[in-house]
Amino acid sequence: MDNVITTNKLTKYYGKKCVVNNLDLKVPKGSVYGFLGRNGAGKSTTIKMLMGMIQHDSGSAEIFGEDISNLSPATRANIAYMDENHPLYNWMTVNDALKFTRPFYERWNQELFDQIIDHFELPRKQKLKKLSNGQRAQVSLALGVAPDPELLILDDPTLGLDTVVRRDFLESLIQIIHRQGRTILFSSHVLGDVERVSDRIGILVNGVLRVDCPTDHFKESVCKVVVEFDAAPPGIPDCHSLVNYRTVGRTLELVLVGYDDEQRAPVEALQPLDIEVVQLNLEDAFIEYTRGPKRSLPIFAGEERHEESPHHQGVA
Amino acid sequence: MEFRIETTSKLPIYRQLRNQFREAVARGKLKPEQRLPSVRALSRTLVVNPNTIARVYTELEREGLLHTRPGLGVFVASLKSEFTKKVRKDKFRELLDEFLTDAVHLGLSASEVSDEVSSKAKQFQWQTEK
Numbered sequence: 001m002d003n004v005i006t007t008n009k010l011t012k013y014y015g016k017k018c019v020v021n022n023l024d025l026k027v028p029k030g031s032v033y034g035f036l037g038r039n040g041a042g043k044s045t046t047i048k049m050l051m052g053m054i055q056h057d058s059g060s061a062e063i064f065g066e067d068i069s070n071l072s073p074a075t076r077a078n079i080a081y082m083d084e085n086h087p088l089y090n091w092m093t094v095n096d097a098l099k100f101t102r103p104f105y106e107r108w109n110q111e112l113f114d115q116i117i118d119h120f121e122l123p124r125k126q127k128l129k130k131l132s133n134g135q136r137a138q139v140s141l142a143l144g145v146a147p148d149p150e151l152l153i154l155d156d157p158t159l160g161l162d163t164v165v166r167r168d169f170l171e172s173l174i175q176i177i178h179r180q181g182r183t184i185l186f187s188s189h190v191l192g193d194v195e196r197v198s199d200r201i202g203i204l205v206n207g208v209l210r211v212d213c214p215t216d217h218f219k220e221s222v223c224k225v226v227v228e229f230d231a232a233p234p235g236i237p238d239c240h241s242l243v244n245y246r247t248v249g250r251t252l253e254l255v256l257v258g259y260d261d262e263q264r265a266p267v268e269a270l271q272p273l274d275i276e277v278v279q280l281n282l283e284d285a286f287i288e289y290t291r292g293p294k295r296s297l298p299i300f301a302g303e304e305r306h307e308e309s310p311h312h313q314g315v316a
Numbered sequence: 317m318e319f320r321i322e323t324t325s326k327l328p329i330y331r332q333l334r335n336q337f338r339e340a341v342a343r344g345k346l347k348p349e350q351r352l353p354s355v356r357a358l359s360r361t362l363v364v365n366p367n368t369i370a371r372v373y374t375e376l377e378r379e380g381l382l383h384t385r386p387g388l389g390v391f392v393a394s395l396k397s398e399f400t401k402k403v404r405k406d407k408f409r410e411l412l413d414e415f416l417t418d419a420v421h422l423g424l425s426a427s428e429v430s431d432e433v434s435s436k437a438k439q440f441q442w443q444t445e446k
Contacts, residue, residue: 032365170363177366178356192323196364216328279326 002029004151004183005050009059012045012207019045021207022059027185032177034198034215035187038290041204043187044084047155051081063151077105080144084156086136090129094122094139105147116142116172134165141169145176152176154186158193166193173197191283195219205290213301215282222285225254227267228274237266244288255288317345321362329364333372341381341392344441348394352382355390395443 005027012020020042048054203211233252244255340346359366
């Protein structure tokens with residue numbers, strides 16, 4: 001499989017703190033990759049390193065097969081990048097921003113730009129500083145996709161947008177996905193959006209990539225097992241896929257990655273009254289997975305393999 | 317037919333759609349040979365990655381619930397079962413055991429259950445006996 005983005009042990013320190021730790025990220029061509037993690041997990045730093053806005057300390061990364069420290073202008077023109085704050089020259093009008101940005105690119109799809117501006121009914125003669133956050137995000141998107149880039153890197157593009165504008169934004173994103181061969185890497189905290197548009201997700205926990213698998217696979221593997229006892233739980237079962245646990249009175253709640261016979265045996269050995277397996281939605285699965293006290297078990301999966309049981313789908 | 321997506325659901329999106337499709341066929345809301353929206357069209361209306369829709373269609377086609385006619389589109393297949401009558405009945409009896417167990421634990425009486433079943437059954441599209 002062709003990867004548009006490949007990083008190899010990419011690492012960044014801020015002072016003594018390692019914010020991105022030996023990152024091996026692979027974004028396959030034509031995929032929509034949801035890049036997740038809590039605040040400060042290292043998502044934006046990773047994206048800024050890819051864009052050459054922050055110098056990495058060690059490791060390497062390639063985009064379209066070129067080293068990121070030496071991207072050719074043609075390759076740069078093939079990448080759209082949206083910063084989470086949508087930095088634009090605020091004294092410009094929408095039309096000014098268009099006139100300013102357009103000459104930087106050899107390829108410019110004016111029709112697509114007009115479509116987005118018209119679809120969102122953006123006032124072309126309005127100064128950008130007078131626009132709402134949502135409208136500024138839409139201008140950024142229009143400016144970003146008009147050069148018809150093959151790779152879009154979107155850093156939390158829907159941050160601060162209301163529900164309706166966010167849905168509009170997703171709709172434009174879906175249209176971009178429909179244009180064959182476009183690859184999108186986007187970070188977000190809105191798990192529902194991520195589930196709608198991503199083929200794969202990657203989860204960074206404290207600068208380390210702990211999950212890299214198809215979106216459905218993650219949702220299907222992480223489950224909560226509620227174990228009931230007639231007295232205080234006698235102990236914590238030694239399941240190798242245990243991510244998190246908590247004790248509530250006589251019940252023990254375990255968060256596991258994949259619950260199969262191998263995981264069930266140590267739970268049953270505690271001789272509980274009842275064992276209930278609860279599947280989680282994406283948001284709950286993400287929360288349970290990323291808020292440890294215990295170090296989370298990594299989930300990696302290559303190709304989609306539906307036939308096997310979730311546990312064996314490449315859970316490392 | 318209207319598909320719905322719940323991102324708060326525990327089921328992955330492709331499973332939600334697959335289940336809704338099966339139910340729509342069983343209830344006769346989708347008729348055999350009815351044309352379905354294209355992958356792109358459905359992806360746009362539902363605001364979902366087209367690969368997810370393609371996966372739903374592929375799985376349903378593999379299950380024999382729909383078929384693709386190249387150049388024409390995707391159509392609902394006529395209901396048919398590859399299983400013999402005996403296998404089908406055996407499978408159904410297994411499901412029935414589970415269902416009746418639940419009904420007993422819910423404290424329903426046998427006649428309440430059979431009344432409910434016959435009134436619900438009217439909402440579904442049944443196949444004629446072969």
